[in-house]
Amino acid sequence: MRHALVFGGSGQIGVPLLDRLHDAGWRVTAVSRTPHHDQPGLHWLQGDLDHVDGLPRAVDAIFSCGPLDHFARWYAASKVDAVRVLAFGSTSIEVKRGSADPEEREVAQRLRTGERGVFETAAARGANATLLRPTLVYGAGRDRTLTRIATLAREWGRFVLPRNAHGLRQPVHVDDLAAAAFAACDVVATHGQAYALPGGETLPYRDMVARVLAVLEPPPQLIEVPSPLFTAALLGARALGRIGGFGDAAVARMRSDLVFDMEPARRDFGYAPRQFRPTAAMFGS
Numbered sequence: 267m268r269h270a271l272v273f274g275g276s277g278q279i280g281v282p283l284l285d286r287l288h289d290a291g292w293r294v295t296a297v298s299r300t301p302h303h304d305q306p307g308l309h310w311l312q313g314d315l316d317h318v319d320g321l322p323r324a325v326d327a328i329f330s331c332g333p334l335d336h337f338a339r340w341y342a343a344s345k346v347d348a349v350r351v352l353a354f355g356s357t358s359i360e361v362k363r364g365s366a367d368p369e370e371r372e373v374a375q376r377l378r379t380g381e382r383g384v385f386e387t388a389a390a391r392g393a394n395a396t397l398l399r400p401t402l403v404y405g406a407g408r409d410r411t412l413t414r415i416a417t418l419a420r421e422w423g424r425f426v427l428p429r430n431a432h433g434l435r436q437p438v439h440v441d442d443l444a445a446a447a448f449a450a451c452d453v454v455a456t457h458g459q460a461y462a463l464p465g466g467e468t469l470p471y472r473d474m475v476a477r478v479l480a481v482l483e484p485p486p487q488l489i490e491v492p493s494p495l496f497t498a499a500l501l502g503a504r505a506l507g508r509i510g511g512f513g514d515a516a517v518a519r520m521r522s523d524l525v526f527d528m529e530p531a532r533r534d535f536g537y538a539p540r541q542f543r544p545t546a547a548m549f550g551s
């Protein structure tokens with residue numbers, strides 16, 4: 267029976283990954299900062315990437331579905347022996363590199379440092395690492411973009427976008443990401459590689475939001491306003507403390523295409539993500 271060590275197993279990608287490992291007969295040791303009940307084949311350790319007791323001495327694979335920079339530091343210092351390491355990063359490594367927002371540039375820098383760290387540690391130990399970079403994640407009602415939009419739209423009965431929100435997006439379902447990590451684990455061609463993992467459909471930002479609103483009950487109205495009016499409304503909402511997280515750089519990106527090539531992932535491990543067909547249950551209702 268193969269044994270996996272999983273960080274972030276309680277997260278939106280981690281949960282379906284644990285299911286896949288279980289269904290395939292793996293034994294799993296998972297780490298969480300909060301207590302969880304063990305299940306057949308699944309043992310939880312309570313701790314974090316700075317300190318956790320009881321780690322196995324050796325496993326067949328380590329999966330990281332949590333913060334990459336923390337994981338890279340843990341991996342560099344750890345004594346757990348594993349020939350295979352698969353870690354999630356983000357396409358933000360490219361998207362936010364040239365951002366006007368210093369905090370976003372810092373995110374991209376941390377992702378770069380994390381990826382480099384994982385590859386260097388793996389090389390030093392004779393292990394094989396693969397980095398997986400999702401685009402915009404949805405599906406478990408826990409993401410910070412579409413679920414957040416759905417929550418605000420339910421509250422307000424409407425959602426406002428600037429008329430130029432036509433930048434292309436590729437929302438990717440959490441189950442497809444878990445499937446990717448699981449499939450890549452056994453493929454030699456993925457050793458030492460980083461893969462973009464976009465969703466199976468490319469569509470304009472406003473269409474993506476419209477599809478989310480259309481499945482909510484009752485469906486909130488999508489209101490598109492001229493860009494200066496949107497900016498003024500956003501400033502007002504921020505001043506009233508009614509909205510956070512939609513920074514100027516994120517708003518400016520609504521008109522930019524964020525499109526990634528899934529071909530390397532398809533070629534190497536059969537990556538075949540689903541089309542964007544949301545349901546209300548994917549956004550926490």
Ligand SMILES: NC(=O)c1ccc[n+]([C@@H]2O[C@H](COP(=O)([O-])OP(=O)(O)OC[C@H]3O[C@@H](n4cnc5c(N)ncnc54)[C@H](OP(=O)(O)O)[C@@H]3O)[C@@H](O)[C@H]2O)c1
Nearest residue numbers: 274276277278279298299314315331332354356400401403
């Ligand atoms: N490009 C994108 O849009 C995008 C979107 C989402 C995710 N991602 C990437 O995909 C990966 C998984 O994301 P996710 O959305 O599934 O994450 P998530 O749902 O937020 O879960 C994060 C997991 O990491 C663990 N974690 C968080 N902080 C930790 C810490 N300081 N020490 C130890 N564990 C910690 C949490 O475990 P406990 O709370 O149980 O301790 C949790 O299970 C991340 O690397 C993320 O960067 C990229």
